[in-house]
Amino acid sequence: MIRITNLSKEYRGGVKAVVDVNLEVHKGEFVALLGLSGAGKSTLLRCINGLVQPTTGEVTVANLNVNGRSRELRELRRRVAMIFQQFNLVKRLTVLDNVLCGRLSYCGIFFSCCRIFSDADRELAWHALARVGLQDKAFQRADQLSGGQQQRVGIARALVQQPEVLLADEPVASLDPKSSRRVMDILASINREDGLTLLVSMHDVDLALEYASRVVGLRDGRMVLDKPAHTVSKADLEWLYQQPDDSAEFDTMAEVAYA
């Protein structure tokens, strides 16, 4: 479903955020992306949906080239939805209107500018709100909701896009433990019931190991861990989260932890 080949991203100023990453994610997998702050998780996710242009390498999603022609990119943007740590909702719009924003890529320019949605779109939005348990908040302004509720709106917006892949950039980093679990439960049910492929960057290792089927770890932009979640050991995590200063051997260590 997602194929990443020799992907590197160097930002202006010479920061190497992603270094020669090769990764294949299969349909229906639930992959947690782990690593220290600055390890390159967000950059990698953004390269997958075309928000960041890689310096070298290639990404395809469902055989569509992320850096291909603009028509291909438009199609890809429909198939790949993303949710963010800070939710990225339009604060002054209602919850329902925010969810309907997930349909914009299916409308013509006129309809999307005027925010005119079909009955079918509205039905999809109601259904998505029911799935995340927020139908009763449909007509409230988005900024009147708690963080956990706003993230659930973000998920509903992603669902109405009817994507094949859902990328989530630290979706629970700003939430309390109870809200985090609720969001993770919803993501797990979407993965299980809809067969959506999930790639989720996280800082909470326990949650990642509990919910994901596979763990990919980045360190200084390099992929240094790729294992089924149930086989990830304490030593793997210590290695992954070792501060760069702690490990003079890092550069010379040839072997990475793979299944």
Ligand SMILES: Nc1ncnc2c1ncn2[C@@H]1O[C@H](COP(=O)(O)OP(=O)(O)OP(=O)(O)O)[C@@H](O)[C@H]1O
């Ligand atoms: N737009 C940018 N311009 C320049 N450097 C950037 C840019 N975005 C990220 N970086 C740098 O690239 C590196 C990787 O950042 P990235 O945000 O991808 O890491 P991350 O693992 O997602 O971190 P966090 O967990 O803190 O979100 C960091 O050194 C960061 O400072």
